[in-house]
Amino acid sequence: MKDLNAMAQAFKALSHPNRLQMYLELLELREKIVASGKCEQNECCFGLSEFMHKLNIGAPTVSHHIKELVNAKLIWIERHGKFMTCHLNEEMRVQLEQFFGAK
Secondary structure, three states: OOOHHHHHHHHHHHOOHHHHHHHHHHHHHHHHHHHHOOOOHHHOEEEHHHHHHHHOOOHHHHHHHHHHHHHOOOEEEEEEOOEEEEEEOHHHHHHHHHHHHOO
16 A cells, blocks of 8 residues: 555645646656657756746745655755756656556
């Protein structure tokens, strides 16, 4: 059985429109890369500035939302000095896919 607490935490994180949009952007990027036939885990990522631009929100707000997505284990981050790259957590993505695909 899936960890219901982890799933509930993921749903809670995704209940905010900006966090949901950020997660959907990462999913869309992943789908494009998979469709191209050359998906490397490190390619399925977005930077802080890309989220700021797409959502038209400031860095502190994006950072807060990223922290919530990380805490919910929906994404993981990689730091490069002052820059941050966000990656999908494939394990949680699969759990969500299985949850919504369950009959």
